[in-house]
Amino acid sequence: MSTPVHLSIAALSINCADPVALADxxxxxxxxxxNPGATPAYAAIDAxxxxxxxxxxxxxxxxxKPVRNRLRLAxxxxxxxxxSLRLIGLGAESLGDFEKPSLRWTTFADPEGNExxxxTSQPA
Incomplete structure (x- = not known):
């Protein structure tokens, strides 16, 4: 018998050089x-x-640290x-396009380089 789980993700945290700009x-x-009250030390975006x-x-x-981010949003x-065009217009950089039989995706970097x-799904 499995143990019930009583967890959910409350937030995703991103360490960055400029919280206000990256939050924007x-x-x-x-x-x-x-959220109101963003500062150079902390900013948040509620669901x-x-x-x-x-x-x-x-x-x-x-x-x-100058390493690749270990958590990646999809x-x-x-x-x-x-x-895709909207993201580029907002300042994202396209890093590559990929396809599988039922899936297509593009990897982007945000303004601080987080991938x-x-x-999107593709018809089979």
């Missing part, structure tokens, strides 16, 4: 407002509804081309 980028990507995903917190880290869409993916 992610707020525009996700269509959510940056606007339960289906919108977890809260995102951004923390200033003066000792950022954003799902059914408007792949439109959203994330835009994913």
């Amino acid at each position: 980028f992610w707020a525009r990507v996700l269509g959510r407002p940056v 606007t509804d339960p289906a919108g995903g977890p809260k995102i917190t951004l923390h200033h880290d003066p000792e950022l 954003l799902r869409t059914d408007r792949f081309e439109t959203e 994330f993916d835009l994913v």
